[in-house]
Amino acid sequence: MSSARLIDGKAIAAQIHSETQARVLALKEKRGIVPGITFVRVGEDPASQAYVRMKGAKAAELGIHSDTVVLKESTSQEELLALIQKLNTDPKVHCILVQAPLPKHIREEEIFSAIDFHKDVDGFHPINVGKLLLGQNPLFKPCTPAGVHELLIRTGVPLSGAEVVVLGRGNIVGKPMAAILLQKDKYADATVTLLHSRSKNIADHCRRADIIIAAMGQAHFVKADMVKPGAVVIDVGVNRIDDPQSAKGYRLVGDVDFEAVRQVAGAITPNPGGVGPMTIAMLLSNTARAAEAF
Numbered sequence: 001m002s003s004a005r006l007i008d009g010k011a012i013a014a015q016i017h018s019e020t021q022a023r024v025l026a027l028k029e030k031r032g033i034v035p036g037i038t039f040v041r042v043g044e045d046p047a048s049q050a051y052v053r054m055k056g057a058k059a060a061e062l063g064i065h066s067d068t069v070v071l072k073e074s075t076s077q078e079e080l081l082a083l084i085q086k087l088n089t090d091p092k093v094h095c096i097l098v099q100a101p102l103p104k105h106i107r108e109e110e111i112f113s114a115i116d117f118h119k120d121v122d123g124f125h126p127i128n129v130g131k132l133l134l135g136q137n138p139l140f141k142p143c144t145p146a147g148v149h150e151l152l153i154r155t156g157v158p159l160s161g162a163e164v165v166v167l168g169r170g171n172i173v174g175k176p177m178a179a180i181l182l183q184k185d186k187y188a189d190a191t192v193t194l195l196h197s198r199s200k201n202i203a204d205h206c207r208r209a210d211i212i213i214a215a216m217g218q219a220h221f222v223k224a225d226m227v228k229p230g231a232v233v234i235d236v237g238v239n240r241i242d243d244p245q246s247a248k249g250y251r252l253v254g255d256v257d258f259e260a261v262r263q264v265a266g267a268i269t270p271n272p273g274g275v276g277p278m279t280i281a282m283l284l285s286n287t288a289r290a291a292e293a294f
């Protein structure tokens with residue numbers, strides 16, 4: 001059996017970063033604008049700390065200004081909403097990113113809806129989500145599914161009429177992923193099946209798919225016998241599994257059983273090094289877009 005082509009998310013993300021850098025330079029030279037993003041982090045979740053640090057460091061490399069506001073775990077809904085109102089009216093802040101997950105006592109949807117939709121780089125505001133669903137070209141699309149879309153386009157994977165299975169119906173990845181691929185567009189026009197925890201015959205659906213996008217958050221869920229030979233497999237999952245061999249006591253694995261699936265698939269994303277770098281690339285491209293539209 002042959003081994004799948006690896007879809008190099010790092011290399012494609014680097015390409016997008018250099019395009020963003022050129023846009024940032026043009027904004028500065030032509031309009032004197034330095035794009036600015038404010039990250040809001042609540043509590044001390046180590047993964048969120050690492051993600052925000054990484055996003056800020058990459059922003060700086062591209063000439064994008066970033067600030068991070070860190071709030072205590074006990075911050076109330078009202079305090080967080082008041083901060084967002086302040087950032088909404090601050091002309092130096094082009095974008096606001098409230099890092100999820102938020103503490104349990106915070107109503108996340110209400111927070112995302114309070115962000116001015118012109119500053120909603122995450123694409124989570126109901127206006128941006130609604131426009132995406134209606135095919136009305138929202139200012140921002142959610143970064144992870146937009147990144148998966150770019151990976152597919154830039155790797156030359158045919159999408160028009162393709163059978164795509166999306167595993168997972170979350171608001172951050174699954175649902176917007178399906179909406180993006182369903183658009184009437186030469187870079188979409190796919191036939192999308194969205195599967196979730198109550199779906200039946202998941203393996204059968206997967207075996208018919210030309211493209212499988214796994215985003216349900218279950219370690220190594222997609223097995224080799226669920227994949228049609230030659231299919232494209234995109235692994236969005238980030239799952240912690242116990243690993244006594246590792247210094248931390250755990251390691252991160254995807255939703256795809258990579259070593260087995262790569263023997264069957266035509267192309268596959270490594271994980272890490274596949275979708276992750278694309279999320280940051282789309283975030284910073286969106287940040288430049290916010291400043292361009294300001």
Ligand code: GUN
Binds near residue numbers: 097098099101122143
């Ligand atoms: N947490 C995990 N993914 C994301 C994302 O794309 N945006 C935000 N704000 N939080 C996240």
